[in-house]
Amino acid sequence: MSGFCITKAGRGGGSGNNCGTGTKCGRWNPTTEQVKLLTDLFRSGLRTPSTDEIQNISTQLSFYGKIESKNVFYWFQNHKARERQKRRRVSVDEKDAMIRRDDRFSSARCKLVLHKPLFFSEINMKKVALNLFFFGNLLLQILLRSIM
Numbered sequence: 001m002s003g004f005c006i007t008k009a010g011r012g013g014g015s016g017n018n019c020g021t022g023t024k025c026g027r028w029n030p031t032t033e034q035v036k037l038l039t040d041l042f043r044s045g046l047r048t049p050s051t052d053e054i055q056n057i058s059t060q061l062s063f064y065g066k067i068e069s070k071n072v073f074y075w076f077q078n079h080k081a082r083e084r085q086k087r088r089r090v091s092v093d094e095k096d097a098m099i100r101r102d103d104r105f106s107s108a109r110c111k112l113v114l115h116k117p118l119f120f121s122e123i124n125m126k127k128v129a130l131n132l133f134f135f136g137n138l139l140l141q142i143l144l145r146s147i148m
Contacts, residue, residue, distance in 0.1 A: 028066070028067065028068070028071045030065070030067070030071070030075070031064050031065040033064040033065075034061045034064050034065060034067060037060070037061060037064075038057075038061070038072070038075055038076075038079075039079075041057065042076065042079055046076075047076065047080055048076065048080070049072070049073075049076060054069050054072045054073050055069055057072050058071070058072045
């Protein structure tokens, strides 16, 4: 996270936490220790801290640098949102990979159905039935995609 400080002389990139006299910090810039402690709390299962918990956390974190209760509140809110986005992205990527894998597998099976000579023996009938199953699966996937 980047912060900035507005000084009497003008704007300049500052650390956010070390604003001296005559400066106004535009944004909270957590220290490494603060981020580590907040991340540890989140990983331990704390997702939506109560008002009292937020107050206690901000009091403990103030030892490592400037912080307000609202910073803790927004940090948890943002971190939760980013975790959700990450899970959704991973979920969509996995579904796409699964569909591509199914398409390759189904296409290979369809080629067998379309190009393989059919002889009416018990073994070939089982293979034909299996190939028809995969071909039906492919048609179902195509129909579902056209609906969505």
